[in-house]
Amino acid sequence: MLEIQELTKKYGKYLAVDHVSFVVPTGQVGILLGPNGAGKSTIIKSIAGLLRYQGGVGIEHMPAKSLEAKRVFAYVPEVPAMFDALTVREHIEYIRRAYDSNITEEEIEKILVRFELEDKQNKLGRELSKGMMQKVSICCALTIKPKVILLDEPMVGLDPAAIKELKEVVLELKNQGVTVLISTHMLEMVKELWDLIFIMEKGKIIGTFNKEQEQDADIEELFFQMTGGGEAQ
Amino acid sequence: MKGFIYLYQRTIINRVKHAAKRPATYIMLVFIVGYLALMYEGLQVMIAENNMGTPESLVTILSGIILMLIPGNIISYSKRKGLLFRPSEVHFVFSAPVSPKMVLMFTGVKSFAVNILLGFAVAVLGVLWFHVSILQAVVYFLFFAVLESILEASLIIFCYGNERFSEKFFQRLVIVMYLFMAIVVGVAVYLMITGKPSFGLVQDYFSMPIIQLVPIVGWNVAITRLVFLGADIVSLIGTILYIVMIILVFFAVRKMKCTGAFYEDAMKFADDYQKIRENQKKGIANVPWKKKQKLRQASVEYKGAYAKAIYFRQILEYKKNATFIFGWNTLLCFGLGIGIAVVGYFNDMFHEFGEAKIFIIPGVVAYVTFIFSGYATKWSKELENPYTYLIPDTALKKVWYATKIEHYRSFVDGILVTIPGAIVFGLNPILTILTVLLYICLQANRLYFGMLSDALIGNLLGNTGRSLVKVLFQGLAMGAGAMAAVIAGLFLGVEAGFFIMILVMGLLTFAGAAVASVSFTRMEVTD
Numbered sequence: 162m163l164e165i166q167e168l169t170k171k172y173g174k175y176l177a178v179d180h181v182s183f184v185v186p187t188g189q190v191g192i193l194l195g196p197n198g199a200g201k202s203t204i205i206k207s208i209a210g211l212l213r214y215q216g217g218v219g220i221e222h223m224p225a226k227s228l229e230a231k232r233v234f235a236y237v238p239e240v241p242a243m244f245d246a247l248t249v250r251e252h253i254e255y256i257r258r259a260y261d262s263n264i265t266e267e268e269i270e271k272i273l274v275r276f277e278l279e280d281k282q283n284k285l286g287r288e289l290s291k292g293m294m295q296k297v298s299i300c301c302a303l304t305i306k307p308k309v310i311l312l313d314e315p316m317v318g319l320d321p322a323a324i325k326e327l328k329e330v331v332l333e334l335k336n337q338g339v340t341v342l343i344s345t346h347m348l349e350m351v352k353e354l355w356d357l358i359f360i361m362e363k364g365k366i367i368g369t370f371n372k373e374q375e376q377d378a379d380i381e382e383l384f385f386q387m388t389g390g391g392e393a394q
Numbered sequence: 395m396k397g398f399i400y401l402y403q404r405t406i407i408n409r410v411k412h413a414a415k416r417p418a419t420y421i422m423l424v425f426i427v428g429y430l431a432l433m434y435e436g437l438q439v440m441i442a443e444n445n446m447g448t449p450e451s452l453v454t455i456l457s458g459i460i461l462m463l464i465p466g467n468i469i470s471y472s473k474r475k476g477l478l479f480r481p482s483e484v485h486f487v488f489s490a491p492v493s494p495k496m497v498l499m500f501t502g503v504k505s506f507a508v509n510i511l512l513g514f515a516v517a518v519l520g521v522l523w524f525h526v527s528i529l530q531a532v533v534y535f536l537f538f539a540v541l542e543s544i545l546e547a548s549l550i551i552f553c554y555g556n557e558r559f560s561e562k563f564f565q566r567l568v569i570v571m572y573l574f575m576a577i578v579v580g581v582a583v584y585l586m587i588t589g590k591p592s593f594g595l596v597q598d599y600f601s602m603p604i605i606q607l608v609p610i611v612g613w614n615v616a617i618t619r620l621v622f623l624g625a626d627i628v629s630l631i632g633t634i635l636y637i638v639m640i641i642l643v644f645f646a647v648r649k650m651k652c653t654g655a656f657y658e659d660a661m662k663f664a665d666d667y668q669k670i671r672e673n674q675k676k677g678i679a680n681v682p683w684k685k686k687q688k689l690r691q692a693s694v695e696y697k698g699a700y701a702k703a704i705y706f707r708q709i710l711e712y713k714k715n716a717t718f719i720f721g722w723n724t725l726l727c728f729g730l731g732i733g734i735a736v737v738g739y740f741n742d743m744f745h746e747f748g749e750a751k752i753f754i755i756p757g758v759v760a761y762v763t764f765i766f767s768g769y770a771t772k773w774s775k776e777l778e779n780p781y782t783y784l785i786p787d788t789a790l791k792k793v794w795y796a797t798k799i800e801h802y803r804s805f806v807d808g809i810l811v812t813i814p815g816a817i818v819f820g821l822n823p824i825l826t827i828l829t830v831l832l833y834i835c836l837q838a839n840r841l842y843f844g845m846l847s848d849a850l851i852g853n854l855l856g857n858t859g860r861s862l863v864k865v866l867f868q869g870l871a872m873g874a875g876a877m878a879a880v881i882a883g884l885f886l887g888v889e890a891g892f893f894i895m896i897l898v899m900g901l902l903t904f905a906g907a908a909v910a911s912v913s914f915t916r917m918e919v920t921d
Binding site: 226 | 396397398400401404405408409412480481482484485486487488489490491492493653654655657658661
């Protein structure tokens, strides 16, 4: 479960996130939608503990900044950054040790195969393309075996096969009871994934939709209904 | 913790393995060993000649270093710029289930390692050069490796991890530290001006009891004196205060609450540092005080097509800058010009150099051009822009129009560097113009030969290798110019030699530009 209460973030005088509150219940996929500059990444970075903020963030009923919460939490940033001198496999091994994860060698192999990294395990971080870095970043997040996972624009830079795989992974995680929050502005990519949608504009949540209530609603329609754009499309 | 140990272990092993495979590593090693050997010999001779080979001299030198180093560290940590964070650490370390204090210690390991190395160097050189006993050297090393590292770790946690004191507190702390350093330097300068400048004077200054009673910094000096010169009442009090302070600070920071609020600053620093590293890789000098410039409205009339468009687009970009094509480099050139004039005037170079005085400014300029790597200008960004390669025009024209403004800039810089010295040395107008032309030529030489070595070497020898080849090309062109000047000077006179030098360098530079234009044929060359 992921709980955000009255989250507010200012950069100097600029109010990037304005008293945002929402909850993604256990085993559900929440989508943070919004145009560029809406404040999505700021919320994700605040949840990940990378920014100072006002308000509260709870992960599995624990304060997000506690070590207990961090142990069950994974984060895939928008721009992945690798350790220059570590190979793909060493990145995974580092995460396994840092989180004391009980993931087995077979499970690691499976993840690497799914994201077509099995033959690139010995490549150094600095030798990877942006897309490959994104794949490694996702594999590292899965190595944690998290209970809550944040994905910030995860489809950017991925090839079609990896996007398909990632969508399947998200649905599998959901079935395993993992709470997922995805921040994106690519509506098409999250059509079949969502349980909850939080539509953001100018640092505020302007609409929340639940799949159970919105049965046949189209994600694009819901989005443009709230933001008022899209007529030209 | 297990993760951190693994991270360091693998990083070191992989880096060593990678370095061992690169020829540039061995070239660099030869340079470093040679440089260190020269330094060792040179300093040893200097110490012996000045009768400085005593424990007292070592204490004086260390006191000076301590009085600057500790406040310097406090300043950088208070500004939250003392630790090097990388984007990869932001990604994989900050979100890991490790306490933020541990993250700070993980990053601070590099500083502690430097402490240990410094302590070791002081201990060894203390025995070899300053005749301290092995026991004293060992005790000082232990002090450096243990107590200094504890102090450094505590400072890091206090400055980064402190979530109780406001930003203003640390801003004031920085001001206090700067003031302290200014007072230390100010008093030293005052003593040098009013008394007879000598090492003994510095020795007396740092021996003053009041220095040893300044909190933290002075107490550190006291412990150094205690180890190397034996105990006296002041050094004993200072040492006790230092040890008590370290124990108190250690427990205070251990107890201090830290939830990781510094991650935000560290993340920003990591991004900035990444940009600095990228610039360094391209051989561009970084200006630490440079802020993001505000751009103003501007327009330009494109008087021409194809490659000329690059030139007019650059003009448009520069017109949006408040200082047009000028910047800190223009000021540096003016400062250099004034410097040459002042030094020349006070050392009576006008008479001392005779006819050869016309080579003073070119000599200084050539040296400065040779040692500085360059700074970011619009032209270097052209190579990163795919449109540069797509414009249907010849590579040579693209080189010319992409770098045309650089020559205008060099012209202005050349005037600033030349005029003050030209007045002092009494150069006639023709020689003054020739000196300015030579400056333009030297700058063009650096630009095109740099481009040429990038195109020829690529990533074959790494950044270091590429820089060395750049310097080699530049050196060859300058050497050829100088040789032509000497030969022509012997047969035709000094002024003719000067003109021939410009001619030779100009021709070589043009040849370099023509060959370097290969950089503008395809983007792959710069990859």
